[in-house]
Amino acid sequence: MIKVDISNVWGQLSLPDLLAIEKEVSNAHMTLTQGTGAGNDFLGWLTLPTAEETEEMRRIQAAADRIRATSDVFVVIGIGGSYLGPRAAIELMQGCNHNINKGKGDPQIFFAGNTLSTRAWNELLRLLEGKDFSVAVISKSGTTTEPAIAFRGLRWLLERRYGTSGAKKRIYAITDPCKGALRQMADEEGWESFVIPPAAGGRFSVLTPVGLLPLAVAGIDIRQVMSGAYEAMEEYNNLRSFENPVWLYAGVRNLLYRNGKAIEILESYEPGFRMFGGWWQQLFGESEGKDGKGIFPVAAEFTPDLHSLGQMIQQGERNIFETMVRFDAPDQKMTIMGDYKNLDGLNYLEGKTLDFVDEKAYLGTLAAHVDGGVPVITMDMGELNDKKLGEMFYFFELCCGVSAYILDVNPFNQPGVEFYKRNMFQLLGKPGYEA
Ligand code: PA5
Secondary structure, three states, X not given: OOEEEEEEOOOOOOHHHHHHHHHHHHHHHHHHHHOOOOOHHHOHHHHOOOOOOOHHHHHHHHHHHHHHHHOOEEEEEOOHHHOHHHHXXXXXXXXXXXXXXXXXXXXXXXXXXXXXXXHHHHHHHHHHOOOOEEEEEEOOOOOOHHHHHHHHHHHHHHHHHHHHHHHHOOEEEEEOOOOXXXXXXXXXXXXXXXEOOOOOOHHHOOOOXXXXXXXXXXXXXXXXXXHHHHHHHHHHHHOOOOOOHHHHHHHHHHHHHHOOOOEEEEEEOOHHHHHHHHHHHHHHHHHHOOOOOOOEEEEEEOXXXXXXXXXXXXXOOOOEEEEEEEOOOOOOOOEOOOOOOOOOOOHHHOOOEHHHHHHHHHHHHHHHHHHOOOOEEXXXXXOOOHHHHHHHXXXXXXXXXXXXXXXXXXXXXXXXXXXXXXXXXXXXXXXXXXX
């Protein structure tokens, strides 16, 4: 179980505060699991994890094996909830440089359709030069502009390179079972396709084929991921007290918000966690930021961001709280060696491991920020493995649903996202948006 420690927030809230919010947390969790709250037609994610391997998981694995055998590169097209989860998972498990020295058998994985940058497109074309590649196009609505443009370009490229029937074997569509342009195209063109359950909203879809196909192509064991999520579903939905870390996190972040802490920084000392922070940022930002309310979620990486955001956190406006995520150190250690001249003055660390230094940096930062009036929630994830990944995804999704109901907003819509699209379509002259 993930351990949430709130011993470093007591300066900012009291036991009576915490006890007072317990009923609200309990109600929010019940509203979620009984499906009686706003947006209750989007609760499919709550019961997605399965203990057994499903037929769909077998089909995903078979597609992934085919892609791995035939492709130097796998391009995953999607944006928002159709992109952040798989990228977060792959970078957390395999590091930011996971693509180096990869090819057929264990392909490189690039993400596209998450930007309108021509430079990024040109870079992708360079990366694909002379490489065999396959494409997954992911869009729940099937109509989102950024992925649609990227897919049109990559499909053209695939068809030029492999012919129409060769390209067909290299395109995988992940979309709604019935609706949208992508569903219609997949059915008409005969591409292999997977379904995003209509009742699982984009940012809650990582444990569907949206996340599972890219993860399987990356060589991550999706049965283990699902098993971790399944155990999380069982455990975190059945413990109805503050012993449940979901309750503690959701309750405390809402209390801090009520006390004027409107910004939450989720941070880890793992560079591979940065994109996971991006996934979390979208999950909480799009779910809670509405009706003039919401905690502004910011993802940061320590220690690098201590050299950029550290000053602001330590002495800027006191409207921030932090959630620090820790993992067990890996087995393979780096030991600092001695140097007989010691010109860099590092001999005092001779024989110590990098983990040891990292731990002290963490403890030192924690003490400094708490002294500076910043409440810090700490999360001990334990060992990082495929199962833990599934647990973490389910844990944060559940925290988000509970927290948003405490805040009294509908976690499952995103009406604000449409505003920029409407303006853009009007400027682009899209039929139907002239007025
Ligand atoms: O969480 C959401 O619903 C959004 O972030 C969507 O995932 C994002 O807008 C992409 O939408 P679609 O999958 O329909 O292309």
